[in-house]
Amino acid sequence: MAELRMIEAVRAAISEEMERDERVLVMGEDVGRKGGVFGATDGLYAKFGEARVLDTPLAESGIVGVAIGAALNGLIPIAEIQFADFIHPAFDQIVSEAARTRYRSNGDWSVPIVIRAPFGGGVHGGLYHSQSVEAFYAHVPGLKVVVPSMPADAKGLLKSAIRDPDPVLFLEHKKVYRLVAEEVPDGDHLVPIGPALVRREGTRLSCFAWGLMTHYCLQAAEQLAADGVSVEVVDLRCLAPLDRETILESVRKTGKAMIVHEDNLTGGFGAEVAAIISEHAFDSLDGPVVRVAGPDIPAMPFNSPQEEFFMPNPAKIAEAMRKLAAY
């Protein structure tokens, strides 16, 4: 078992799956000789060759469309969108095509592809290298949306995604790529797509997050613990399918719920989690369901003060936790 950062865990998952199954290939901008802008595919070109580690034109609809076609003809493509901010031209291929192919053919055709996309802010990426896009896609039946927060999960969930018979959008937070390292099991480490994970048990309130925000919530929970407030932190890991049972079980235990995401507030995925809690655990609530999220502005500014203003951070989250705990 090696200690890996998330970027290394992602690379290990891809490499192992390509070794295991020759139908697996990766495609995207600069994934070949360059090894990806973050290094997720570093070394794969030399190992597996040009045909299976394919540099594509800078054309996101084309990347996903080609991946869909390759999947229809028996391959298992992993399409990399260099930044989630640039996934929008591929929205039609993902939503209208990949996610609906099984449905519209009544089960006759399927599209087993993985679309990997680095997302998220806090890295001075500005408006077009900081976006969180999960809410757009978690809304789409037929598409799975996975957002790991830790290296071991990244490896296990990505391997599961590659083996999944349906399309999976795999969102990797850029700031988490090299944020932490942990022991990652060697070989066939699979984490099922769906179940959430309670990262920290608590009794006074439940905090739900994914990606980088999971780390920030854990840090905030640690601050609250020093004040004697026990906070449960649930890493959702997968937004579609969503583990409703773990969410509701946690809320029924603590009586208070908070959702944290860096996507802007209105229409963010936190709204869906809040609605589920309100609909199915209303009698257990001992306070309002609270969302901590980015503000409703078009995107994350580049300059430091406004980027900090946009991003939820441990201090902001801890403040909201204290307020909710005292409600």
Place this chain on the structure above:
Amino acid sequence: MTAPHTLLALYHTMVMARAIERRLWVLEHMHNVKGYLRVTGFEAVQAAAAAALRPGHDWIVPGPTDLALCLAVGLSPLDVMLAVFGRAGDPASGGRQAPGAFGSRPARVVMTSASAGRHVVQAAGIAYAAKVSGHDEVTLVCTDERGIQSGDWHEGINFAGAHSLALICLVEDLARTEGPIAQHSYGSPVDRAEGYGLAGETIDGGDFDTALAAFGRACDRARSQGGGTVIHAVASDLTSKATGGGLRPPEELEALAAQDPIDRMRRRLLQAGVLEAADDDQIQRDCASVVAAAVDEARDAPSPDGPRALDNVFSRGQGHG
């Protein structure tokens, strides 16, 4: 040299496609079905494409006008009617897709969406998979004069050119009297194809022999790793509607009728002695009869159950949410 029995079978398919379209036109105007399929004018080029391909081995990614092509590679008139009536027994989609979304896994006809161009880039992906897998497969993707204006057409054709893929793109262009479409700076699909490194040719889409020869060249090129081809097939608009509204005068319609690809194929087969006039009458009657029976059977077939709308969202059971 195409064998006489093959030519007759293809002619039969062309007549069948026309019979289906005519019947659906009537049903649509009687409000018995919603929307009908449009194929008139392209029967010859579609039959030629089917003759050049190997059904079940090569891939077909059709557009909504490719009725004759899909019939020629294995779809039945009943399959078409079950889809038109949205019946549970529709083998392509169980009645989910609107008419014109042809699909058949055994025939390798890939069901597409309602877009004019999105499927072109997917076809390039199919062809890429064939290449890297070492399979001797040709992929035919069909679109029209609108589809070549979409970004996905350009991305798909560029990808096919960059990787020298065994892709044939059939552009079915219904020649209209108003001339080039005003929305783009005009360049023929052939010019565009050549710009992306594919071969291209514009053909008379109403002439079977011309189309068969073009597809033969394209398939030879594809199978010899020579790359892809765009076939720009221009066919006459045979309908009675005039550009800008109203009806065309009878003399114009008479002139257009001489360009009808089915009539041209009939004359060719009669001249060659492949078809007798009496046999042709029988083919026309047979097709009308088969279509009528298919309509009756599809109309009486059961609709899908409402709650089964939840099926096949994901691979195992029902969707999330």
